[in-house]
Amino acid sequence: MAKLKSILILGSNGFIGAHLVSWFRDQDVFVIGIDQAEASNGSLNLQPPHEFVRLQLPDTQFTEILQRYQPDAVVNAAGPASVSNSLTDPGMDFRGSVEVCFHVLEALRQELPDSIFLQLSSAALYGNPIELPIQENAPSQPISPYGYHKFICETLVEEYAKIYKLQTCVARIFSAFGPGLRKQVLWDIYQKYQAKDKITLFGTGEETRDFIYVGDIVQGINLVLEKGDHQGNIYNLANGTEVSIRVIARFFLDKLNLHDTEVFFSGINKTGDPQKWRADIRKIQELGYTPKYDLERGLEEYAKWIKEDKGS
Numbered sequence: 001m002a003k004l005k006s007i008l009i010l011g012s013n014g015f016i017g018a019h020l021v022s023w024f025r026d027q028d029v030f031v032i033g034i035d036q037a038e039a040s041n042g043s044l045n046l047q048p049p050h051e052f053v054r055l056q057l058p059d060t061q062f063t064e065i066l067q068r069y070q071p072d073a074v075v076n077a078a079g080p081a082s083v084s085n086s087l088t089d090p091g092m093d094f095r096g097s098v099e100v101c102f103h104v105l106e107a108l109r110q111e112l113p114d115s116i117f118l119q120l121s122s123a124a125l126y127g128n129p130i131e132l133p134i135q136e137n138a139p140s141q142p143i144s145p146y147g148y149h150k151f152i153c154e155t156l157v158e159e160y161a162k163i164y165k166l167q168t169c170v171a172r173i174f175s176a177f178g179p180g181l182r183k184q185v186l187w188d189i190y191q192k193y194q195a196k197d198k199i200t201l202f203g204t205g206e207e208t209r210d211f212i213y214v215g216d217i218v219q220g221i222n223l224v225l226e227k228g229d230h231q232g233n234i235y236n237l238a239n240g241t242e243v244s245i246r247v248i249a250r251f252f253l254d255k256l257n258l259h260d261t262e263v264f265f266s267g268i269n270k271t272g273d274p275q276k277w278r279a280d281i282r283k284i285q286e287l288g289y290t291p292k293y294d295l296e297r298g299l300e301e302y303a304k305w306i307k308e309d310k311g312s
Contacts, residue, residue, distance in 0.1 A: 004225060006030040008071040010057065010104065011078030012049055013039045015181050016120065016173075016217055020077060022046035023218040032069050034062075035078070044180050044305070058103035066111045073116040073225050076104060082183070083124060083272040086146035093145050101153040105160045105168070116167045116230050117157070118221065123174045123210070123238070123277060125151040132242065133280035136172070136234045144272035154234065161232030169230050171221055174238035174279050178214030178298065179305035185245060186252050186299075189263065190306055193256075199263045202270040205246030210238040210279045213298030216291045223287040238279035239291045251295070255303035 007024055011017040012033025024031050025047045033049030036056035051069070055061055057078065079097040080086060086093035101119060108117055124147035125140045142148045160166040177186055185201065192199045220237045228235060249263045269275075281289065293301070 003027075004029050004072045006032070006069065006071045006073075007225075008032040008034065008065070008069065008074045009049070010034050010074070010076045010100075012052065013037055014077055014081070015178075016176065016214060017075075017077035018044065018046050018180060019178070019214045019218050020075060020221065021049050023222070025050070027222070032065070032071060034065070046180075057100045062103065063107050063111055066107055066115075070112060071115060073118065074104065074108065074112075075118045075120065075221065075225075076101060077120050080146070083144045083146045084270075086144055086149070087272055090145035093149055097146075097149040098152045098156070101156050105156055105166065108166060109160060109164050113164070113166060116169070116225055117160075118225055119153055119157050119168070119170045120221075121154055121170050121172045121234070122147065122150045123172055123236075123279065124272075124274075125154070125172070126274070126277070128274045129276070132276060132278045133240065134236070134278065135280040136236055136283055143274065146272070158232035161230070167230035168232050169224055169228050170232075170234040171217075171224055171237045172234060173212065173217060174236070174277060175209040175211045176214060176217055177211055178302055179309075180214070181302075185249070186302065189249055189252060190256065193253075193258060193261060199249075199261065201245065201249065201263060201265055202268055202273065203245060203265055204267055205249070205263070205265040206244050207273070208242045208244050208276045208278065209248075210240065210242060210277050211248065211295060211298070212238050212291070213293035213301065215293050215298075215301075219292065220284055220289050223284065223289050227287040235284045235287075236279040236281050237284060238281055239295070240279055240281040241295065242276070242278035243295065248295070248299075252299050252303065255299045256307065
């Protein structure tokens with residue numbers, strides 16, 4: 001398809017959403033942002049959307065927004081993003097993910113059926129995969145409400161492509177990190193150091209993840225929008241590299257110049273956390289995707305931001 005001229009980003013003030021807004025503005029794309037809260041990006045220095053609407057979806061006002069701006073594409077980067085919170089309050093997670101996804105798809109069906117819809121999903125729906133690397137057609141076997149709800153959203157995306165012929169697609173994001181992320185394992189390490197706590201993490205340290213820097217996430221999303229197959233298709237978005245929590249924790253502390261700081265592991269597995277992850281990224285590579293941030297460069301950028309931001 002031709003280069004996007006306009007895009008609507010749901011969750012425009014969230015971690016990935018804010019980076020998407022700034023990235024697309026740099027590409028001279030007109031960006032409309034929707035979020036339930038005002039921006040609080042602190043030291044990120046990211047560009048704001050051209051137009052911003054404070055709105056908590058689902059809301060009937062969303063239809064009016066589609067009519068007014070008629071974006072070429074809609075990216076759903078909104079919704080809860082916590083496995084642990086989904087375990088304690090699955091209703092909240094369901095409403096923020098499944099209900100919002102359905103509401104947006106239905107509004108597009110009625111008001112803007114030629115627009116592309118991209119749902120940000122998660123490797124969480126793979127659970128503990130049978131084999132590595134994980135291909136997009138691997139069985140979905142979530143181990144948390146968060147993963148199940150992502151799976152339901154993906155089913156809705158497929159439904160609206162097959163039945164209503166909407167142009168839809170999915171980006172399954174693996175372990176994201178980068179400036180602006182104030183949660184997950186790397187942030188926890190820094191916070192515990194700041195609090196002068198003993199740095200003790202869940203698990204044994206031998207659990208593995210496929211980490212992807214936010215700069216690669218945004219370029220991958222752009223490729224899926226511009227070159228992907230929009231018939232409900234799914235694309236893994238990762239680096240294709242497996243690294244243990246023990247190794248990345250040590251690597252990150254070194255980037256923070258905390259070379260003598262030790263990390264301990266409780267040996268207790270955190271509910272909802274998988275054991276091993278590594279993505280098969282051949283499908284998105286066929287669109288021209290090549291990670292621009294290896295683990296070292298990504299950790300350097302994240303550590304630099306953390307030291308400048310000082311956790312504020």
